[in-house]
Amino acid sequence: MTAKIDHIVFDIGKVLIHYDPHIPYSRIIPDQAERDWFFLNVCTHEWNLEQDRGRQWSEAEALLVAQYPERADQIRAFRRHWHEMVSHAYDGSVSIMEALIDQGRDVTMLTNFAADTFTEARKIFPFLNKPRGVTVSGEIGLIKPEVEIYQKHARDFGLVPEATIFIDDSLANVEGARAAGWQAVQFIDAERLRSDLMAHGIDL
Structure with a gap:
């Protein structure tokens, strides 16, 4: 009992x-294979979890942009288009x-x-x-x-x-x-x- x-x-x-990050990113990165790679390697679940733990977005973005400068716009799009993810x-x-x-x-x-x-x-x-x-x-x-x-x-x-x-x-x-x-x-x-x-x- x-x-x-x-x-x-x-x-x-x-x-x-x-909650689904793929909603805006299906437009930002139309190719599914590339989009899957992006979430597995760049804006990962673990990376996003650190914002849930309290890390500032500016710090989180800077960390990834330093590693993937060619993807700076795609990285910053995560926070910019977050409202679309909660559809x-x-x-x-x-x-x-x-x-x-x-x-x-x-x-x-x-x-x-x-x-x-x-x-x-x-x-x-x-x-x-x-x-x-x-x-x-x-x-x-x-x-x-x-x-x-x-x-x-x-x-x-x-x-x-x-x-x-x-x-x-x-x-x-x-x-x-x-x-x-x-x-x-x-x-x-x-x-x-x-x-x-x-x-x-x-x-x-």
């Missing part, structure tokens, strides 16, 4: 909003989050996000302002799945770990939450989330 859930924590990217909300999971808030449940968010792009995301998607609060990795210098970020979120928001459920699309981040003593489920789609929450005693 799982513990009663008092706190529900949502990830954001690929849970509440779509739409996931209406099903947003509806679930809003329903939980309307029920009076304690809902917060925990996200790997650069500080400045998160400020933009809140303007593009106003529902990100509805939960009680958010921990943004880029603002605190910690990222998921480091156990310290879950512990900090729990301290800052007064969460009881065993009474907390975390929702994230990344299995590694789900396992990070479990290592911090939280309950956690991997986000697949809204219907699966609904059934996972019901299995934890949360009716919608």
Whole structure:
């Protein structure tokens, strides 16, 4: 029997909003093979993750431009066209989050996000302002799945770990939450989330 859930924590990217760097880059680098190479070797996932950890975009861009000067415009396009990468909300999971808030449940968010792009995301998607609060990795210098970020979120928001459920699309981040003593489920789609929450005693 799982513990009663008092706190529900949502990830954001690929849970509440779509994120795909290929959207603008399919125009910037039309050739798919070249584009795939670019993301594997230049603007990599690991490079972008450091902005989620708090590195400034100017520093991140300068680092790559020094290595790939011929691709300077393509490198700087990442931040310039970031808003295109978050093309739409996931209406099903947003509806679930809003329903939980309307029920009076304690809902917060925990996200790997650069500080400045998160400020933009809140303007593009106003529902990100509805939960009680958010921990943004880029603002605190910690990222998921480091156990310290879950512990900090729990301290800052007064969460009881065993009474907390975390929702994230990344299995590694789900396992990070479990290592911090939280309950956690991997986000697949809204219907699966609904059934996972019901299995934890949360009716919608």
